[in-house]
Each structure stands twice: as structure tokens, then as C-alpha cells.
Amino acid sequence: MGFLQLTSLSKRFGTFTAVEDFNLDIEKGEFVSLLGPSGCGKTTTLQMIAGFLEPTAGRITVEGEDLVAIPSAKRNIGIVFQSYALFPHLTVAQNIAFGLEMRGITAMERSQRIARAIDIVHLKGFEARFPKQLSGGQQQRVALARAIVIEPRILLLDEPMSNLDAKLREDMQLELRQIQQELGITTLLVTHDQHEAMALSDRIAVMQGGRIVQIGAPYEIYENPSSRFVSTFLGKSNLLPDPAQMARQISLRPEKTRLVPAGQGKLQGRVTACIFFGAHWLYQVDTDHGLLLAYEQNLGAARARNGETVGIDWDEAHLRHLEGQE
Amino acid sequence: MNQNGPFALIFHALFILFMIAPLAVVVWVSFTPLGYIDAPTTDWSLRWYREIWNSSGFIQSFWLSLGLAFAAATLSLVAAVPAALAIARYDFHGRGFLTAMFLSPLMIPSVVLGIAFLRFMTAISITGTFYGMVLCHAVFVMPFVLRLTLASVTGMDRQAENAAISLGASNMTTFRRVTFPMILPGMVGGWVLAFITSFDELTVSVFIASPSLTTLPVRLFNHITQTTTPIVASVSAVIIFLSLAVILILERLYGLDRLLVGTKR
Numbered sequence: 097m098g099f100l101q102l103t104s105l106s107k108r109f110g111t112f113t114a115v116e117d118f119n120l121d122i123e124k125g126e127f128v129s130l131l132g133p134s135g136c137g138k139t140t141t142l143q144m145i146a147g148f149l150e151p152t153a154g155r156i157t158v159e160g161e162d163l164v165a166i167p168s169a170k171r172n173i174g175i176v177f178q179s180y181a182l183f184p185h186l187t188v189a190q191n192i193a194f195g196l197e198m199r200g201i202t203a204m205e206r207s208q209r210i211a212r213a214i215d216i217v218h219l220k221g222f223e224a225r226f227p228k229q230l231s232g233g234q235q236q237r238v239a240l241a242r243a244i245v246i247e248p249r250i251l252l253l254d255e256p257m258s259n260l261d262a263k264l265r266e267d268m269q270l271e272l273r274q275i276q277q278e279l280g281i282t283t284l285l286v287t288h289d290q291h292e293a294m295a296l297s298d299r300i301a302v303m304q305g306g307r308i309v310q311i312g313a314p315y316e317i318y319e320n321p322s323s324r325f326v327s328t329f330l331g332k333s334n335l336l337p338d339p340a341q342m343a344r345q346i347s348l349r350p351e352k353t354r355l356v357p358a359g360q361g362k363l364q365g366r367v368t369a370c371i372f373f374g375a376h377w378l379y380q381v382d383t384d385h386g387l388l389l390a391y392e393q394n395l396g397a398a399r400a401r402n403g404e405t406v407g408i409d410w411d412e413a414h415l416r417h418l419e420g421q422e
Numbered sequence: 423m424n425q426n427g428p429f430a431l432i433f434h435a436l437f438i439l440f441m442i443a444p445l446a447v448v449v450w451v452s453f454t455p456l457g458y459i460d461a462p463t464t465d466w467s468l469r470w471y472r473e474i475w476n477s478s479g480f481i482q483s484f485w486l487s488l489g490l491a492f493a494a495a496t497l498s499l500v501a502a503v504p505a506a507l508a509i510a511r512y513d514f515h516g517r518g519f520l521t522a523m524f525l526s527p528l529m530i531p532s533v534v535l536g537i538a539f540l541r542f543m544t545a546i547s548i549t550g551t552f553y554g555m556v557l558c559h560a561v562f563v564m565p566f567v568l569r570l571t572l573a574s575v576t577g578m579d580r581q582a583e584n585a586a587i588s589l590g591a592s593n594m595t596t597f598r599r600v601t602f603p604m605i606l607p608g609m610v611g612g613w614v615l616a617f618i619t620s621f622d623e624l625t626v627s628v629f630i631a632s633p634s635l636t637t638l639p640v641r642l643f644n645h646i647t648q649t650t651t652p653i654v655a656s657v658s659a660v661i662i663f664l665s666l667a668v669i670l671i672l673e674r675l676y677g678l679d680r681l682l683v684g685t686k687r
């Protein structure tokens with residue numbers, strides 16, 4: 097049985113259903129991401145766990161204890177908001193102290209725990225600053241420290257990296273993962289960024305229209321997408337018709353293809369774009385099945401030029417049969 | 423910061439001159455030794471400052487105006503904060519109507535408002551009382567307080583409140599420790615604006631003032647309609663000096679930007 101269990105969870109706003117029949121079990125210490133496009137109900141799910149929204153139906157339990165009955169102030173859940181939601185009138189140390197004060201922890205223990213949290217998020221020397229005097233990345237560290245210092249049962253992160261620039265985001269992702277593993281804290285992250293979800297999570301739950309459409313380890317989902325939506329949302333995918341069943345499609349990842357001389361391979365086409373990405377080349381090839389993408393590892397200069405006719409080849413083992421049309 | 427071009431510099435200099443010149447003239451005139459309005463060149467005197475001291479009326483009116491402005495600004499702030507929270511956060515029936523009503527004193531001509539207040543005060547027999555005047559002024563300055571408070575409530579990140587709650591704070595504690603400090607700059611700005619507006623208000627006060635309760639602007643106005651001695655200049659000059667002193671002290675203690683524009687630290 098999972099540590100955090102969401103069972104047939106639903107949330108309706110009037111007639112609009114934001115989350116529907118949502119089931120998820122999270123083990124103690126596990127890092128799970130909810131991945132999905134904007135508006136698919138990720139934040140709504142998180143807010144029901146935090147207690148800011150009441151579920152229309154379903155159960156939320158932690159170690160078997162019903163969470164919905166507990167007011168949000170008593171749930172002992174740490175949250176990092178997308179906007180960080182720091183208290184602008186309090187210093188870094190006072191921000192982090194807030195949750196400890198609410199728990200009536202003595203000043204002595206408080207300062208020890210604040211010092212430790214500040215140490216963990218590498219903010220030594222910034223204790224007396226106000227949030228305004230910090231960069232985006234530093235503000236995010238404060239938000240993280242404020243959430244973990246209370247030693248919460250669960251850590252919830254709502255698109256915590258979306259306001260950081262690309263380089264900083266990568267650094268913070270690595271750091272977040274390290275902190276999470278060090279503290280062994282059960283974590284649920286919400287994101288629309290597939291790279292973030294893959295880099296951080298033990299398991300990813302891909303959401304679409306308020307439901308989970310596939311759940312599993314990042315590699316597992318990437319290699320075996322169950323639907324067209326998953327195959328295109330998580331990474332890129334070429335969709336080919338399924339010769340066995342007319343209505344179905346087959347997914348072929350661009351990196352599983354090979355460019356071969358014209359006349360060879362399984363498909364022929366004309367190169368319409370050739371883009372250099374550093375680690376690999378991207379070719380867009382116009383074939384009988386539409387535009388296909390092919391990645392070639394950067395082992396040398398471009399293999400084909402725009403307008404050139406080429407063949408595309410692949411191993412049958414890399415083809416994935418998708419369920420349904422969606 | 424960009425360097426200002428010569429055109430902008432000239433514009434700003436003219437603008438400041440335009441603002442300062444009338445004040446400078448008033449101060450100048452206040453030092454005349456003569457019995458009529460005149461700008462002194464050779465003879466300077468504090469005669470009209472001594473005259474303020476001798477006529478108790480102006481000093482009494484000054485204290486009344488100060489007390490009135492203080493009470494009215496505070497009262498309207500106390501009413502504006504819950505109103506602003508409700509208007510900004512809840513979509514209730516009659517929300518638009520409530521907002522329009524609170525802001526209406528800004529749209530109704532002061533003369534009309536003055537007559538209405540007088541009728542109202544007579545109807546509930548509070549004419550000529552200090553509390554009646556406070557009530558009328560509180561209504562009159564409400565738009566200023568509400569606008570600024572509303573702006574800070576709307577501009578506040580509500581997630582900060584959720585953050586406080588998730589950290590274990592009760593609703594009361596959340597308001598006291600998070601919401602209140604976050605909207606405080608707007609509240610203070612609104613209060614200051616209301617205070618100045620009330621202290622300065624003439625048209626409405628003319629109707630609701632009584633012989634025993636004459637605010638400073640009304641007394642100055644009455645004085646000008648009867649005689650034109652330079653005492654109006656010396657009284658005005660005193661107010662100008664006092665305002666300057668207050669501004670300097672506030673700037674030293676808090677910084678005016680923070681107070682009026684609401685920028686924090």
C-alpha cells in the first residue's frame with residue numbers, strides 16, 4: 097500500500113470537470129511528477145492534496161489516514177509555489193522561521209533548524225536579506241527551505257522551475273533531486289516540462305484532460321508510450337500507419353531511425369530541413385507518410401542536404417503500436 | 423537612469439517653478455508690516471505671525487482641522503480595509519454597486535455633497551457636532567482610501583496566504599502576519615492622501631461647519647470674504663512650513679517613495 101494514496105479523485109467547477117477519476121499511489125520517499133499540458137488539472141490535483149480545494153469525490157490518504165478531513169493548516173505538507181509566494185516583508189531567515197513559529201518550536205531549536213535548512217539550499221550569508229534583494233534562483237531556494245524546514249510528510253512542487261532561465265533550471269533540478277534524496281522526502285512535482293519530469297522523477301504520471309493516461313518510470317514510458325498523446329508529449333515521435341489495423345498508429349522515435357542512401361531502407365523521401373543541435377543533427381524528411389523526423393548523432397558533418405533524396409531505415413523492434421487514435 | 427535631454431530639463435524646471443512660485447509669493451507677502459496685502463521689499467516684519475497668536479480663532483481651527491483629518495482618515499481606513507478585501511476577493515451580489523457607492527463622493531460635485539450632508543446631519547440631529555463632521559469627512563475621503571487599499575489588495579500575491587496556511591497558520595494569524603503587512607503600504611498611502619484631502623477640504627466643510635466648529639480652510643475663506651489682511655498669508659505660510667517639516671521628517675524616517683508610492687525597501 098502506498099504512502100500517499102489518491103483514490104478516484106475528482107474535482108468539478110460547476111459543470112466543468114477539471115480532474116476526473118484520478119488514481120495514484122506514491123511510496124514513501126518516492127519522487128513522482130504529474131506531467132501534462134497547461135490546463136489538464138495538475139494544479140487542481142495539488143491543491144486538493146494541500147487542502148486549498150475540496151475534492152468533489154474520491155479519497156486522499158496518507159499512511160491510511162484520511163487527509164480531506166484535516167484542515168490545510170494541520171496537514172503538515174510543504175509546498176513550493178510557482179510564484180514562490182515568499183513573504184515580502186520578512187527576511188530570508190524570518191520566512192524560513194514562519195512554519196517553525198507556527199509549530200511553537202523554541203527559539204533555540206528554531207535557529208538550529210533554520211541554519212541547517214539554509215545550509216542545505218546554499219544560502220549562507222543571505223539570512224538578513226529581503227526576498228526583493230534576491231535573484232529568482234535564490235528566491236526559489238528560500239521557498240524550498242521554507243517548505244522543508246518544517247519536516248513535512250509530503251513535499252508538493254507546482255512548476256517550481258518555470259520562472260528560471262534554462263541554465264539555472266538545470267542546476268536547480270540536479271540540486272532539488274539531491275536534496276530530495278538526502279532527506280528522503282516523499283515528493284510530488286507538477287510540471288509541463290518533459291525534460292524536468294524525466295530528469296527528476298522515479299515515476300511520471302502523464303495527464304491529459306484531468307486524467308492520468310500513463311504512469312511509470314521515465315524510461316519505461318518513453319520507450320513504451322501507450323497513446324499518440326504520450327508519444328508526442330513526452331519526446332518527439334513519428335507516427336506511421338499500422339498495416340495490421342487501419343485505425344491504429346505506430347510510433348517511431350526519431351533517434352531510432354537511420355539515414356541511408358536513396359533507394360535503400362524502408363522509406364524514401366526528400367530532405368526538407370537539416371538543423372544542427374550540437375549533440376545531434378535533425379533531418380526533416382518528406383515521405384509518403386508525411387514529414388518524418390530523424391536524429392543522427394553528431395559523428396561528423398551533415399549527411400544530407402536540403403532537397404536531397406534519402407532513404408530511412410529502422411529496426412522493427414523499435415516500433416511501438418499505439419492504442420486508439422488519441 | 424537615462425540622462426535627461428535639455429528639453430526635458432527645461433520642462434521640469436518650468437513645472438517646478440509653476441508649483442513653487444505661488445507658495446513663494448504667499449510666504450513673501452506674510453512678512454509685510456503693512457495692514458494690506460503687499461510684497462515687502464525693505465521693511466520686513468513678523469507682525470502677522472504675532473497676529474495669529476493673538477487671534478485664538480485660527481489656532482483653534484488648526485487643531486480642529488488636524489483632529490478632524492486624523493479621525494476622518496482613520497475612520498474611513500477602518501471601513502475601507504474590509505470593503506477592499508470583500509470587493510477584491512469575493513464575487514458577491516451587488517459588488518459593483520458597493521464599489522460605485524464607495525467611490526461616488528469623487529463623482530458628485532462637492533456643493534451637492536455638502537448640501538446633502540447638511541440635510542442628513544439635520545435629519546439625524548448631529549448638526550454642529552464634531553462626530554457628525556468626522557462622519558461626513560470620512561465619507562468624502564473614502565474614495566482615496568479605498569482606491570489605494572484596493573490596489574494593494576488586488577496586487578497582492580494570494581499564494582502567500584496559502585503558503586502561510588500550509589505552514590500551519592490559522593486564518594487570523596495569516597491575516598495578522600501576512601495579509602496585513604503586505605497591504606500596509608497601500609493603507610498608509612491611502613490614509614495620508616485622505617488626511618491631506620480632509621485637512622484641505624473647503625466646499626463640503628462650508629456647509630457642515632458651525633461657529634464653534636470652524637475648520638481652518640473655512641475660517642480662512644470667511645476671513646477673505648470679510649477683510650483682506652495679510653493674516654491669511656501668514657497662516658498659509660505656517661501651514662507651508664509645517665508641511666515641509668512633516669515631509670522632511672517622514673523622508674528621514676521612512677522615505678517618501680515608500681509611503682506614497684508603496685515601494686518597499
Ligand SMILES: Nc1ncnc2c1ncn2[C@@H]1O[C@H](COP(=O)(O)OP(=O)(O)O)[C@@H](O)[C@H]1O
Pocket residue numbers: 109112114132133134135136137138139140141
Ligand atoms: N476555481 C476555478 N474555477 C473554474 N475553473 C477552474 C478553477 N481552477 C481551475 N479551473 C480550470 O480547471 C482546469 C485545470 O486547471 P489547473 O489545475 O490549474 O491546470 P494546470 O495546473 O494543469 O495548468 C483549467 O481548465 C482551469 O481553467
Ligand SMILES: [Mg+2]
Pocket residue numbers: 138139140
Ligand atoms: Mg498549474
